[in-house]
Amino acid sequence: MQRGTNLGRLGGYNQAVVLESIRRASDGVSRVELAASTGLSPQTISNVVRRLLDGQWVREAGTVISGPGKPRTLVELVPDRLVSVGIHLDPSVLTYVIVDLRGNILERHRAPLPGAASPQETLDAMVAEVNALIAASGYQRENVVGVGIAAPGPVDVEGGRLVQPPLLTGWNEVALVEPLREALGLEVLLAKDTVAAATAEVWVGAGQTLADFVSVYVGTGVGAGLVLGGSVLAGQTGNAGELGHVLSGSVVPEVCSVCGRHDCLAVNLNFDTIVRRGREAGIDVPDVSGRPLSEHIAAATQVMAEAAHGNVAASEVARELAAHVSLAVGHIASLLDVDQVVICGPLWEVLRGFAEGTVTEHINLNFRGTLPRDVVVTSSELGGWIAAIGGACVVLEDLLAPKTSGLLLR
Amino acid sequence: MQRGTNLGRLGGYNQAVVLESIRRASDGVSRVELAASTGLSPQTISNVVRRLLDGQWVREAGTVISGPGKPRTLVELVPDRLVSVGIHLDPSVLTYVIVDLRGNILERHRAPLPGAASPQETLDAMVAEVNALIAASGYQRENVVGVGIAAPGPVDVEGGRLVQPPLLTGWNEVALVEPLREALGLEVLLAKDTVAAATAEVWVGAGQTLADFVSVYVGTGVGAGLVLGGSVLAGQTGNAGELGHVLSGSVVPEVCSVCGRHDCLAVNLNFDTIVRRGREAGIDVPDVSGRPLSEHIAAATQVMAEAAHGNVAASEVARELAAHVSLAVGHIASLLDVDQVVICGPLWEVLRGFAEGTVTEHINLNFRGTLPRDVVVTSSELGGWIAAIGGACVVLEDLLAPKTSGLLLR
Numbered sequence: 136m137q138r139g140t141n142l143g144r145l146g147g148y149n150q151a152v153v154l155e156s157i158r159r160a161s162d163g164v165s166r167v168e169l170a171a172s173t174g175l176s177p178q179t180i181s182n183v184v185r186r187l188l189d190g191q192w193v194r195e196a197g198t199v200i201s202g203p204g205k206p207r208t209l210v211e212l213v214p215d216r217l218v219s220v221g222i223h224l225d226p227s228v229l230t231y232v233i234v235d236l237r238g239n240i241l242e243r244h245r246a247p248l249p250g251a252a253s254p255q256e257t258l259d260a261m262v263a264e265v266n267a268l269i270a271a272s273g274y275q276r277e278n279v280v281g282v283g284i285a286a287p288g289p290v291d292v293e294g295g296r297l298v299q300p301p302l303l304t305g306w307n308e309v310a311l312v313e314p315l316r317e318a319l320g321l322e323v324l325l326a327k328d329t330v331a332a333a334t335a336e337v338w339v340g341a342g343q344t345l346a347d348f349v350s351v352y353v354g355t356g357v358g359a360g361l362v363l364g365g366s367v368l369a370g371q372t373g374n375a376g377e378l379g380h381v382l383s384g385s386v387v388p389e390v391c392s393v394c395g396r397h398d399c400l401a402v403n404l405n406f407d408t409i410v411r412r413g414r415e416a417g418i419d420v421p422d423v424s425g426r427p428l429s430e431h432i433a434a435a436t437q438v439m440a441e442a443a444h445g446n447v448a449a450s451e452v453a454r455e456l457a458a459h460v461s462l463a464v465g466h467i468a469s470l471l472d473v474d475q476v477v478i479c480g481p482l483w484e485v486l487r488g489f490a491e492g493t494v495t496e497h498i499n500l501n502f503r504g505t506l507p508r509d510v511v512v513t514s515s516e517l518g519g520w521i522a523a524i525g526g527a528c529v530v531l532e533d534l535l536a537p538k539t540s541g542l543l544l545r
Numbered sequence: 546m547q548r549g550t551n552l553g554r555l556g557g558y559n560q561a562v563v564l565e566s567i568r569r570a571s572d573g574v575s576r577v578e579l580a581a582s583t584g585l586s587p588q589t590i591s592n593v594v595r596r597l598l599d600g601q602w603v604r605e606a607g608t609v610i611s612g613p614g615k616p617r618t619l620v621e622l623v624p625d626r627l628v629s630v631g632i633h634l635d636p637s638v639l640t641y642v643i644v645d646l647r648g649n650i651l652e653r654h655r656a657p658l659p660g661a662a663s664p665q666e667t668l669d670a671m672v673a674e675v676n677a678l679i680a681a682s683g684y685q686r687e688n689v690v691g692v693g694i695a696a697p698g699p700v701d702v703e704g705g706r707l708v709q710p711p712l713l714t715g716w717n718e719v720a721l722v723e724p725l726r727e728a729l730g731l732e733v734l735l736a737k738d739t740v741a742a743a744t745a746e747v748w749v750g751a752g753q754t755l756a757d758f759v760s761v762y763v764g765t766g767v768g769a770g771l772v773l774g775g776s777v778l779a780g781q782t783g784n785a786g787e788l789g790h791v792l793s794g795s796v797v798p799e800v801c802s803v804c805g806r807h808d809c810l811a812v813n814l815n816f817d818t819i820v821r822r823g824r825e826a827g828i829d830v831p832d833v834s835g836r837p838l839s840e841h842i843a844a845a846t847q848v849m850a851e852a853a854h855g856n857v858a859a860s861e862v863a864r865e866l867a868a869h870v871s872l873a874v875g876h877i878a879s880l881l882d883v884d885q886v887v888i889c890g891p892l893w894e895v896l897r898g899f900a901e902g903t904v905t906e907h908i909n910l911n912f913r914g915t916l917p918r919d920v921v922v923t924s925s926e927l928g929g930w931i932a933a934i935g936g937a938c939v940v941l942e943d944l945l946a947p948k949t950s951g952l953l954l955r
Contacts, residue, residue: 137566137775137947139559139585142552149549156547174954175549289917298917347781359880365547368773370882371757377879377915382792384808393914398794469787470769470880472780504803505787507699507708537547539949544584 138543151537153183163196163209220282221527226302227428230523238339242268254309262318281322283526285331292373301392329376331525333360333367338528340517341477348475353483356401406431413438416448457490461497469505479515487514548953561947563593573606573619630692631937636712637838640933648749652678664719672728691732693936695741702783711802739786741935743770743777748938750927751887758885763893766811816841823848826858867900871907879915889925897924
């Protein structure tokens with residue numbers, strides 16, 4: 136059904152556009168510059184900025200002289216006008232952050248997720264930790280805009296529930312949003328982890344300079360977030376981005392817990408695989424099967440360090456993993472016709488020193504026939520906190536981002 | 546860069562929304578219904594409809610009595626207010642259509658693409674054929690909105706050129722748009738074939754009832770068009786939709802002309818493969834290597850007919866091809882989080898009687914872990930003319946479709 140629009144819809148949209156433009160100008164911006172960048176009239180800019188000043192969203196930040204005439208007054212964001220809480224629920228670890236409107240981390244905390252803990256115990260721990268972080272931050276509760284949870288997909292965004300998260304035994308169909316909302320008295324939103332990571336890129340990472348890109352998460356499993364025109368395409372149910380179960384052409388002894396195959400991409404792109412291959416190659420790393428993820432990461436990092444020191448077998452492992460990453464990246468880049476790919480995730484953190492250049496070469500070689508142009512692959516600058524930051528940014532995005540869909544009559 | 550909007554941008558958008566709503570109401574629609582469906586005020590609807598009546602885009606179409614009060618006057622589209630020409634350039638055949646605003650075919654023509662013909666000779670033939678079709682249609686040239694060419698990707702949409710079309714020897718870097726525009730004196734646009742096919746679905750096919758779906762083209766090769774909120778996501782350069790070169794897990798003697806592998810999806814989803822497998826299974830079909838596509842299609846159809854008659858080996862071939870199609874569809878559905886898939890294309894026309902149900906089952910079984918919900922697979926109703934219709938619809942879409950991006954200040 137096609138919906139029209141009217142004058143009443145314009146104001147909110149333009150205010151969001153102006154606030155977003157001020158937010159992105161880290162050194163302040165003048166009203167003249169805002170008019171130029173948004174296309175809005177000086178009168179509209181003046182009115183909107185006055186409203187934002189009154190609401191304490193922005194503040195004046197000195198003047199600059201540019202050419203003859205009156206010096207221009209700069210306005211800048213009040214970055215902690217509101218803060219947002221993010222939680223990343225991972226199969227092995229819980230990560231919490233509080234960020235300001237620029238996505239700067241104000242408080243952070245990380246705790247292992249005990250396999251023995253029931254979902255209820257974990258929810259109780261989340262409530263306690265969020266309250267502790269807010270207290271530690273010194274912000275009043277009314278300045279906390281909400282809590283965003285990043286969790287393994289598929290997720291039921293509307294129902295606020297996990298569905299069937301791989302590796303999170305006992306968490307099928309567990310409701311997160313309603314219990315947390317009730318216990319915390321705050322707005323709570325749920326997003327798939329890869330969608331949250333892409334939202335973090337848009338809000339505080341690669342999105343500072345790119346409007347169209349793919350964010351690829353390489354951790355235990357691989358997933359993607361498509362960013363178009365500065366917005367994350369989350370899909371009809373918020374579960375877009377699955378690409379781990381294309382065939383890799385490489386059979387491993389491990390079985391994929393999601394698709395049940397021995398040759399999908401996800402089962403190859405795995406800490407376990409690095410460690411096993413490293414051990415098979417005679418590298419002295421411990422057997423980590425059944426151990427916490429942190430030990431898998433440590434052992435895999437050790438194998439990659441051997442590769443960096445010139446160990447041939449370890450280099451071969453790194454090379455193969457890079458080929459698998461390039462397969463994932465190449466597929467999504469050619470399917471979606473994007474030429475900028477930003478990779479993040481714990482496995483990529485281990486691999487990136489070795490693989491960044493290799494992946495770019497691989498893609499542009501192996502997908503030449505299907506890519507309209509070369510793909511540029513870079514690594515995310517957001518590190519291990521990306522999905523938690525993304526959870527917080529999902530809440531900010533929901534409240535503040537200008538959305539053309541918001542222009543249409545309901 | 547974030548752009549604002551103003552009152553001046555509203556009028557054109559609302560008019561496009563109203564025209565689109567009238568276009569979609571095949572039995573006419575009243576002003577009251579238009580106000581309800583678009584959210585616009587009765588006054589706005591009244592003004593816009595008057596403008597559309599004045600411009601002869603719509604006409605009054607009788608009255609209906611619904612409840613007490615004045616009978617409601619219906620308005621309906623003038624479907625041939627403008628007509629559009631579509632050309633599908635395929636490695637073996639040239640297809641032409643003229644369609645009206647509803648996408649109904651008014652004239653059509655199909656001619657083999659002689660392998661020996663140079664691009665220049667083919668361009669000359671296109672000009673002659675378009676002129677002949679327009680003459681045959683009886684429409685004045687000023688009522689022809691333009692010509693849309695659907696061609697194998699990657700295409701250079703902006704430059705109006707093919708890039709490196711597989712199977713079209715001698716067509717690398719050939720310009721189509723400029724020469725045709727000059728020779729015909731008409732607006733000419735170029736689109737990738739799968740994007741055009743998806744646009745046809747939006748304009749006259751599955752888009753009549755679905756706003757979000759994936760259109761999958763299964764011909765010589767496989768490609769997709771993503772439809773979101775009633776618009777085709779063509780990608781940054783108009784080349785979105787490549788998915789033929791994921792690995793299939795099945796090695797064939799043929800080599801993929803695009804990726805050079807023997808085990809990608811595209812090289813498995815192929816008329817050649819059906820025919821070879823049929824012959825290996827002892828089915829009496831001719832060797833068609835090197836023969837025109839029409840003979841490949843005929844031979845493959847024969848193999849599928851044997852399958853329908855209970856031939857075990859032929860059924861096995863059909864079953865495997867269905868599995869390959871479901872791999873393609875499952876990947877794109879899980880990556881993009883859509884649950885409606887509409888399949889079209891010449892190979893699918895041969896397969897569909899056999900494969901439609903199988904594909905649905907396969908996907909919902911093999912992608913259970915990555916799909917948030919079951920996928921519904923249907924076959925396109927647009928048949929073999931879909932890409933040519935799509936070419937024509939790309940021109941209509943460009944001129945007439947309401948686009949929220951058009952609301953933003955330039």
